[in-house]
Amino acid sequence: MNPNTRRVQAIFRKELREYRRNGSIVSTMAVIPLIFVIQPLIQVFALPASAAAGLSHEHVLLYLLGIPALVPAFVAAYAVAGERQQGTLEPVLTTPIRREELLLAKALATLLPSTAVAYAVYALFLACVELFALRTVASALVHPAELLAQLAFTPLLAGWTIWIAIAISTRSNDLRVAQQLASLAGLPSVAVTTLIALNVIPATLGLALAAAAVLLVLNRLGWRITSAMFDRERLITGTR
Amino acid sequence: MREIKGLTRRFGDRFVTSGRVAVSDRKSGAPALSVHGLSKRFGDRVAFQDISFELGHGEVFGFLGPNGAGKTTVVRTLGTLIAPTSGSATVVGIPLTPENGVAIRRRIAIMPESPGLYLRLSVAENLECFADLYQAPDPTDRIGRALRAVDLADRAGDACGALSKGLRQRVALARALLSDPQVLFLDEPTAGLDPVATHDVHQLIDELRRRGVTIFLTTHRLEEAERLCDRVAVLDTTLRTIGRPDELRERLFAKTLTVRTLLPLPEPGRVLAGLPAVDGWRQDGRAVYALAVSDPAAAAPAVIRALVKAGADVLSISESRHSLEDVYLELINQHEEANRR
Numbered sequence: 171m172n173p174n175t176r177r178v179q180a181i182f183r184k185e186l187r188e189y190r191r192n193g194s195i196v197s198t199m200a201v202i203p204l205i206f207v208i209q210p211l212i213q214v215f216a217l218p219a220s221a222a223a224g225l226s227h228e229h230v231l232l233y234l235l236g237i238p239a240l241v242p243a244f245v246a247a248y249a250v251a252g253e254r255q256q257g258t259l260e261p262v263l264t265t266p267i268r269r270e271e272l273l274l275a276k277a278l279a280t281l282l283p284s285t286a287v288a289y290a291v292y293a294l295f296l297a298c299v300e301l302f303a304l305r306t307v308a309s310a311l312v313h314p315a316e317l318l319a320q321l322a323f324t325p326l327l328a329g330w331t332i333w334i335a336i337a338i339s340t341r342s343n344d345l346r347v348a349q350q351l352a353s354l355a356g357l358p359s360v361a362v363t364t365l366i367a368l369n370v371i372p373a374t375l376g377l378a379l380a381a382a383a384v385l386l387v388l389n390r391l392g393w394r395i396t397s398a399m400f401d402r403e404r405l406i407t408g409t410r
Numbered sequence: 411m412r413e414i415k416g417l418t419r420r421f422g423d424r425f426v427t428s429g430r431v432a433v434s435d436r437k438s439g440a441p442a443l444s445v446h447g448l449s450k451r452f453g454d455r456v457a458f459q460d461i462s463f464e465l466g467h468g469e470v471f472g473f474l475g476p477n478g479a480g481k482t483t484v485v486r487t488l489g490t491l492i493a494p495t496s497g498s499a500t501v502v503g504i505p506l507t508p509e510n511g512v513a514i515r516r517r518i519a520i521m522p523e524s525p526g527l528y529l530r531l532s533v534a535e536n537l538e539c540f541a542d543l544y545q546a547p548d549p550t551d552r553i554g555r556a557l558r559a560v561d562l563a564d565r566a567g568d569a570c571g572a573l574s575k576g577l578r579q580r581v582a583l584a585r586a587l588l589s590d591p592q593v594l595f596l597d598e599p600t601a602g603l604d605p606v607a608t609h610d611v612h613q614l615i616d617e618l619r620r621r622g623v624t625i626f627l628t629t630h631r632l633e634e635a636e637r638l639c640d641r642v643a644v645l646d647t648t649l650r651t652i653g654r655p656d657e658l659r660e661r662l663f664a665k666t667l668t669v670r671t672l673l674p675l676p677e678p679g680r681v682l683a684g685l686p687a688v689d690g691w692r693q694d695g696r697a698v699y700a701l702a703v704s705d706p707a708a709a710a711p712a713v714i715r716a717l718v719k720a721g722a723d724v725l726s727i728s729e730s731r732h733s734l735e736d737v738y739l740e741l742i743n744q745h746e747e748a749n750r751r
Binding site for chain 1: 452491512518525538542
């Protein structure tokens, strides 16, 4: 199925406008990343110059991949359950939009701000490290390979989290329950990125390529499976 | 296109019907809506059962029934939002199947009972989104026309959350007009509107009828259905009746002449019984008589002559019209009695 660009753009624009004016979504997207950043920053600032040698063998910055693995869950959980709750889903479904287009638009509208926030927080972290950490610590902490990993994996991880959250949102009758379940569903990804950051799982090029390939496939599958789970009749009548 | 009554002329690519019910399609000869034995069940619960009817292009069709009768479910089914359990239908000539959902929804519009607007967005932003979903050509112009049609052009920049219930209802109506639909489903379009706004909506429906739009109107306002609809149907899980309001009245109630005299007649039976076209009579007040007649035009002169001859001072004689409300209540009562038996 080729999605109709105009219909996808219509929902995409509408979602961004709604998110921008929704205080709870804006605050969630602002607060959660800060939680991820503050603790590592304090640790980095406290590190003595002698710790630099040890740091060069670790991947502390990959810990920040927890942001795209978790932040979009709260927003994406709103996608269907939120529309249902505010009574706006039925009018949208009376238009010619296909469920695949609707969900793709909603996923993209969550992906864009989530990725932007994750990159911005990462940039802020790097800026703080460069400006305020000891020079030796800063140069040991920032690896070009990790920078690339951060750039590549942020949208992939965010996309996967978004599809899980939207899938939960299509089956949930309550927005809060959807948001709680979706954030729980994002935790395994956070756990994996943390284990890599702590060197429990060795970060190799092979692992990175394999993980990227798996995430690409999962994202593609996520769209199809979530679309299949989207049952107009159940969503409108609350039956089946 | 075959027309039952009234004149038809071309208006752009649409037929305009100046009279009443137009029953067939402009191009293919198919009706705007054709429903055959349609049923919907949710598990053991029957939402509606075995309903059949046809609507012509430019027809305003009133769909009446008590709460829970299945009216909204019928609209949702014909709007491809839910699948029927059995039966078949064509909407704007397209068979009602899951594969045809997009094609059908492109040609129809549904205004649900609840406006369902994005309250954080402005009126214009709401309409812009839907104009794009319908892929409307020249959306700015289309939005402007829709807003003018519901008299909201000066509120385009207002957030929907700041509007009253009635204004939100009008935005929802404007939204339904964006796609220039061939069939428009209106679920309680005047609920919550003040009398002036209700009048404006009625005028809009008349205008849409003139433009050849078929309107499927679900309403609890029986005077509204009587004022607007070419035909009405009463649904109470099954279709209780369908027809023009006049036909339904004739089907259910005898025609009645009401006679008022200055003083009570001393012997009304002697004056009123046996008159031509008068089938029976009863006294409805001190000096008021209700006469069951087969033909009011033939009976009235004979009744007046007989009253004058009897020395009665006639204050008035009029044909009593049963309202659509009477028809509706009679049908629902019949149904309830049948269920009790």
